[in-house]
Amino acid sequence: MKKLGVDVLAISVDSKFSHKIWQEEELSKMVDGGVPFPMLSDAGGRIGKLYGVYDEENGVNIRGRFLIDPDGVIQAMEVMTPPVGRNFAELIRQIKAYQHVIKTGEVCPAGWQPGKTTLKPSPDLVGKVWKVWKPDAELG
Amino acid sequence: MTATAGKAAPDFEAPAYDQSEGFTNVKLSDYKGKWVVVCFYPGDFTYV
Numbered sequence: 271m272k273k274l275g276v277d278v279l280a281i282s283v284d285s286k287f288s289h290k291i292w293q294e295e296e297l298s299k300m301v302d303g304g305v306p307f308p309m310l311s312d313a314g315g316r317i318g319k320l321y322g323v324y325d326e327e328n329g330v331n332i333r334g335r336f337l338i339d340p341d342g343v344i345q346a347m348e349v350m351t352p353p354v355g356r357n358f359a360e361l362i363r364q365i366k367a368y369q370h371v372i373k374t375g376e377v378c379p380a381g382w383q384p385g386k387t388t389l390k391p392s393p394d395l396v397g398k399v400w401k402v403w404k405p406d407a408e409l410g
Numbered sequence: 411m412t413a414t415a416g417k418a419a420p421d422f423e424a425p426a427y428d429q430s431e432g433f434t435n436v437k438l439s440d441y442k443g444k445w446v447v448v449c450f451y452p453g454d455f456t457y458v
Contacts, residue, residue: 275444276445277444277445277447278446278449279447280451281448282453282454286433287427291454296455308427308434310424310426310436311426311427316422320420331450333451334450336448336449337446337447338446338448340442342418342419342442343417344413344419347413352456365445
């Protein structure tokens with residue numbers, strides 16, 4: 271994430287004290303040097319409610335991931351219930367794609383990966399996407 | 411204001427723990443000009 275120029279903020283309803291001990295007792299043993307981003311304390315789910323991820327019944331924030339661009343606009347979001355973890359590779363793909371879009375004005379079709387075909391939106395492309403983008407070749 | 415794709419991210423400020431800075435305060439709007447991933451998770455010391 272550092273390489274992509276992206277900052278991470280992790281948020282749960284736990285206290286900052288709990289975050290500290292979790293980092294020291296467990297995370298630092300999973301990740302060399304510990305996780306390199308701030309862990310925020312969202313007591314009562316105040317922030318989670320703003321983002322639609324607070325579960326009132328259980329008093330926790332479910333898994334929500336929001337990609338925010340340099341203008342402060344949410345470009346992508348994903349919300350998952352607790353038992354399944356996220357796919358980090360998909361987040362990286364989305365970051366690279368959105369950064370490409372902002373840099374070039376080109377758009378990234380389904381399944382896009384760096385180096386794959388992008389599309390340049392123009393009136394000429396309407397109805398002609400099939401000529402430049404083949405699902406079998408791009409997604410296969 | 412709730413979070414919507416394509417719209418401004420709701421601002422927030424919260425107490426935080428950061429391994430390099432210790433206890434600190436984090437405000438989303440301080441990150442203007444940067445890409446940010448905001449990640450909610452159920453709780454410390456859980457399994458997944």
